[in-house]
Amino acid sequence: MSLQGRGAAWGFVAPFIVGFAAWCAGPLAASLFLSLTDASGASARRAEYVGLANYRAALGVDRTARADAAGPGPWLAGDGRPTDPLVYRSLGNSLAYTAMTVPVTLAGSLALALLLMQRVRGFSIVRTIVYLPHLLGGVASLVIWSWLLNPRFGGINAAIRAVYAAADPLLRATLGVTTEGWPVPEWLFSPTWCKPALVLIRAGTVGGSVLILMAALQRVPPELGEAAALDGAGAWTRLRRVTLPQLRPALVFVGLIETVFAMQAFTESYVLSHRSQQDGLLFAATYLYRTAFESPHRLGYAAALGWILAGVTGVMIAPWLAWGRRRAAFEEGGT
Amino acid sequence: MRAIAPREPLAPRGAATPRALALRLLRAGAILVVGLAAAAWLFGDTWRHHFPVAEDAGATIEIRFAHFGGYEEYALWREAIEVFEREHPRVRVRQEFVVGGQALYHGKLRQQASAADLPDVFFVQVGPFNDLADQFADVGGVLDGVQEIDGRPENLSGLDALGIEAFRVDGVQRALPICGGPLLIYVNLACFDRATRFLGSAVAQPHEPWTIDEFLALASQATIRDPRLEGEAQFGFWHPRWVYYLPFLWSFGADVADAKRWALEGGEAESALTLYHDLLRVHRVCPGDAELPQVWQDVAFLTGRVAMCVNGPWFERFVEVGVTGDLGRFDVLPIPRGPGGRWTRVTWDGAALNPSTRGARRRAAENFLRHLLSEPVQDRLATQGLAMPARRASLDVYVTGPRAAQRARFVEALAYSRLQPRFPRFQEVDQLINRSLDRYLNEADDRSAREFLADLRAEPLIRACFETGGGS
CATH class of the missing domain: 3.40.190.10 (Periplasmic binding protein-like II)
Structure with missing residues (x-):
């Protein structure tokens, strides 16, 4: 390539390189450096190098303190308590939310995608409706959900009460029980129900994943299903043996993205947190943000939390990557 | 098919025509101008911060005053600013306010302090004040010499004693109470x-x-x-x-x-x-x-x-x-x-001065702080009833109007009030x-x-x- 050609090539690539260096690699390096200092966001004094002290403070256990009955979990049972119990609490919340939300969204997206691929009159409108909440997103959507989930006045509990009322005569007649006094979930005002509430919200905004899976479904050759049907395979077998293996790359992608998003969930937690949840929605990213940018403004410590969160997220996405790689190896071997 | 003849270059390589040269120069000039404008826009404030222009004796001075609250607070302090500007024609007060709660406001103050960009005069609440006071020491010294602001130490004794105590740390008066009240x-x-x-x-x-x-x-x-x-x-x-x-x-x-x-x-x-x-x-x-x-x-x-x-x-x-x-x-x-x-429990909002403000701006800031504690402003605050005035003489004005009986209970409560720990x-x-x-x-x-x-x-x-x- 001529000198001029090479210059042009670099010129075209330069915006990405500059952007990557300025907004990705640079901040990554800076945050790694910050995590080894006692930098404060509320002080103009020079940050000092503290080695791994931030990581020890985040993950360490104070053996001189009495164990707390309401501590972070069984893995720290016995004497002592974490030097920062909220690190374990927030990571535990993020992991629990991920474990709940990823299977639900994945299964829900797949079911919706399969349903919406059917050639039924009027389904194009349904597809738009399914996708619309994904477009709304953000704080506005969460505020609407918070009202829907209001335990006294919200639409969700009104629907549950209506179901109770409708079922009451039947239950009285058949089982001799009444639905009067049956509890309704307190959703965002309860430590038990706050995470399921968030899963419900997430499940209502799966339009993006549905779109990806529908695109993948369109690429599944119909003759594969037809051949299987000729061999006597039923609908369930065709789905399990033909469609799902063909969808695996898309499922890996959606699962991976959902896992990363769930582990890094912030807006939901920041907007919908309430004292009655007892930190039930304090996620790792939220705790990081509060530590860095609200009191106590510990930037170095928050940077260490960020790297710990990145490490845990890495572990969580490893199975997805392994599954995806197995597929790639299979394809390479098959060709 | 007819072969296409190779196209002749318009001018030999390396020998640009005057027109092409002019175009190149023009392009380079345009890029330079845009670059300089962008740099000025991005880094102008930083430049002015580190290399301030020498004060002109006749020029107008602008000081920054920060507070928080709703529209009524905004209107009250706007009114006080207008009176001050009329009395000090060479001083302009830029009102910086955060709508809503104190947490957001004090968070902003902290960030401004860490960036050495505190307003010249700013309100601060007793609660977060302790944390802030430690931080202010980091950015160039504490607010001291309050007695010398007035040159009249007796003015301090005219303010609520607990209000004064609330903002005194290690014997140093770091801010002065403006308004507040008991629960x-x-x-x-x-x-x-x-x-x-x-x-x-x-x-x-x-x-x-x-x-x-x-x-x-x-x-x-x-x-x-x-x-x-x-x-x-x-x-x-x-x-x-x-x-x-x-x-x-x-x-x-x-x-x-x-x-x-x-x-x-x-x-x-x-x-x-x-x-x-x-x-x-x-x-x-x-x-x-x-x-x-x-x-x-x-x-x-x-x-x-x-x-x-x-x-x-x-x-x-x-x-x-x-x-x-x-x-x-x-x-x-x-x-x-x-x-x-x-x-x-009694709580006070105080006003503090940026320790880094110097020269004529410092004098203007001190004058403005004095103005906030002056009789007209404190009486106006008392009449409006947004909070109790820190100036004790203005408490008589506070206990007037249709809610005088209730307001009197707040004044009585000062006698059995304590500051939060x-x-x-x-x-x-x-x-x-x-x-x-x-x-x-x-x-x-x-x-x-x-x-x-x-x-x-x-x-x-x-x-x-x-x-x-x-x-x-």
Whole structure:
């Protein structure tokens, strides 16, 4: 390539390189450096190098303190308590939310995608409706959900009460029980129900994943299903043996993205947190943000939390990557 | 097919025509101009910050004044600024304000301080002041020499003594109180009328003097969870956060901490914490979170869902404007007397000067601070009733108008007021106490007050900040 050609090539690539260096690699390096200092966001004094002290403070256990009955979990049972119990609490919340939300969204997206691929009159409108909440997103959507989930006045509990009322005569007649006094979930005002509430919200905004899976479904050759049907395979077998293996790359992608998003969930937690949840929605990213940018403004410590969160997220996405790689190896071997 | 002849270059390589050269120069010039403009836009403030232009004796000086609050606060301080600018034609005051709560405002102040970009004059609340004061020491020295601002030390003695004390750290006066007031109990009298109508027997109206037991009895009578009560249940009392519960804690004879020692322990503290828990869980005179979801204290009180709440003089204007019709009757009562006597918590908003402001701007900032404490501004503040003035002479103006009786109770309360405890890492400890109390108040938590206090004392943060007497 001529000198001029090479210059042009670099010129075209330069915006990405500059952007990557300025907004990705640079901040990554800076945050790694910050995590080894006692930098404060509320002080103009020079940050000092503290080695791994931030990581020890985040993950360490104070053996001189009495164990707390309401501590972070069984893995720290016995004497002592974490030097920062909220690190374990927030990571535990993020992991629990991920474990709940990823299977639900994945299964829900797949079911919706399969349903919406059917050639039924009027389904194009349904597809738009399914996708619309994904477009709304953000704080506005969460505020609407918070009202829907209001335990006294919200639409969700009104629907549950209506179901109770409708079922009451039947239950009285058949089982001799009444639905009067049956509890309704307190959703965002309860430590038990706050995470399921968030899963419900997430499940209502799966339009993006549905779109990806529908695109993948369109690429599944119909003759594969037809051949299987000729061999006597039923609908369930065709789905399990033909469609799902063909969808695996898309499922890996959606699962991976959902896992990363769930582990890094912030807006939901920041907007919908309430004292009655007892930190039930304090996620790792939220705790990081509060530590860095609200009191106590510990930037170095928050940077260490960020790297710990990145490490845990890495572990969580490893199975997805392994599954995806197995597929790639299979394809390479098959060709 | 006819072969296409190779195209001849218009000009030999390396020998640009004058026109092409001019175009290149023009392009380079345009890129340079755009680049310089972008750099000026991006880094102009930084440049001016590090290389300030020498002061011109005749030039107009601009100082920055920061505060927080709603529209009424904005309008009040705008008015004060306009008067000041008329009196000082060469000084312009740029009003920087944060709409809403103090947390957001103080967060911004912290970031400004760490960027060495504090406003020249700024309001600060007693609560977060301690943390901020430590931080200000980092950015170029504390605010000292307040006495010399006026040149008249007697002016300080004209301000509320606790207000002065609130902003004095290690013997150094770092800010001056401007406005504030003590916490009392607001009573929505219409709730008691409704309870009387519903129960068919007279429910007494709260009156002073009253004890904690009498307060509890009245709160119980005003609590009616029956939905037939004109549509919605009502509750006797709004469960306060811990800093608003401090008056009760002190009235039991307990305390939280002093500068070094953790003091939230012993029989008095257990009694106070037991009541705090029982108000919500045993006597059930306060609404649980799911009983009035997404409703805050102000709305609950204004709409008659809650009969009593703890609040300061700044709530009066809000209640006056917000409460209408049948709910238009409210009273203000002192904190009930307990075994430890009668106490309440007073809080002050102070004004501080940026220690880095120098020269003519410093003098203008000092003049503006003096102006905020002047008789006309303090009297105007008193008349408006947003808060009590720090200048004691203006308290007479405060106790006027249709709410004079209620306002007089706030003035009386200054005599039995205390400042909230001052200790290191206040905001972190505040968050920890709130978080621990939330857990303690949960229905599933079966700890006694003694066990709760022992757990709180054993928290690593408490152990790091205070002498805890080996209670863990």
